[in-house]
Amino acid sequence: MPVRVVEGAIQHYAWGDPDFIPKLLGVAGRGQPWAELWLGTHPNGPTLLEDGSPLSDLTGKLPYLLKVLSAREPLSLQAHPTTEQAIEGHARGVFDDDQAKPELLVALTEFEALCGFRPYGSTIDYLRRLGADQFADFVQEHGEDSLADLYRGAFDATATITGLESVEDRQARWAWTLGEKYGHNDPSVAATLLLNYVTLQPGQALHLTAGNLHAYLRGSGIELMNASDNVVRGGLTVKEVNVDLLLEVVDLAPLREPIMKVTDGRYPLPEAGVQLIHLAPGDSHTAAGHELAIALDGTTLYLSPGTPVFADSHTYVVTPL
Known part of the structure; x- marks a missing residue:
């Protein structure tokens, strides 16, 4: 086919x-x-x-x-x-x-994202660098309970988040921006400071x-x-x-x-038994299963088992591991 x-x-x-x-x-x-x-x-x-x-x-x-x-x-x-x-x-x-x-x-x-908890010692050091000492003390005392205790109202993050307005740190700027939108005392806003910030x-x-x-x-x-x-x-x-x-x-x-x-x-996703592979222009691939592909020229494809494909543009294909 x-x-x-x-x-x-x-x-x-x-x-x-x-x-x-x-x-x-x-x-x-x-x-x-x-x-x-x-x-x-x-x-x-x-x-x-x-x-x-x-x-x-x-x-x-x-x-x-x-x-x-x-x-x-x-x-x-x-x-x-x-x-x-x-x-x-x-x-x-x-x-x-x-x-x-x-x-x-x-x-x-x-691509900017927050994902997974930073090691708590690193988070405490990070918060102190931001001048958020009260929040750092809270995390130091509560450790892995910090998230749950934030949501249970054990810490009012208002002063922490409003204090970030002029801080030149990308993650802190995001926390302040989210505080402006959802409320400076929103526990989820403070929780973003516990996570890894990455720019891909x-x-x-x-x-x-x-x-x-x-x-x-x-x-x-x-x-x-x-x-x-x-x-x-x-x-x-x-x-x-x-x-x-x-x-x-x-x-x-x-x-x-x-x-x-x-x-x-x-890019393996072992939990689903599949991986995403990148084909550069000129690369070829033969489907090993029911595969879907997205090419960056806007083409979206289905490949039946055994079907060969030749990439005209950068293409991402899902294939079995």
Whole structure:
């Protein structure tokens, strides 16, 4: 079977950039926020074949979901459940899907994000450098309980966040900006100072496992994840939040190396049994399974097993590990 062009589903979430995805696809954005382009068989955004029939008619249910994400404004502070938590939560109607949502993101532009907890000693040193000594004392006393105790009202972050207004530090500037939008005393705003702040350059990536507390701040990238839409939000959003559930699923262990190590243009997502590979113009690849691809000339493709493809432009393909 030849390579088949497919049509992904667009998600117009409020935080989306109005230009990046329309420009990628060569269509008019019409002033709307274009947050995500989905490729896969998830019912919240199924991919279609050229004749309008669902991709799942050919592939069945795919175990992964491929996206382009483009954020003009920060996303919510969130985490995703483990498989066991997803199964249990799905059974009682808490989660839409019965599986975890590990994900990786490969930057297509400069991309800013908060992800995983900084080691607590490093956070205390960082806060003292900012002049946020009261918050540093709180973290020193509460350690891994800092997040939960923030949400339980044990620390009023107002003075900490307002005190960052003139601080020349990128993470601090984001905290102050979020405080202006959501309230200087919002626990989620203070929580952003506990996390690793990263700026990815194109080609660099994040691998976010279950429980990783994170918030994407700005930029565009390719995402690969399990075919799950389970999200638990703690704040920094007008959408529904569930702090108690967030505290159940969050992984408090420090993440010492948030930026993923990449070898030969391959980005593994072992939890889903697949990887994202980068093909430069002129590279070739033969599909080993039901594979989806996004080319940066705007082409979105389905490759059946055994199908060869030759990249005319930079292309990202999902293939089995």
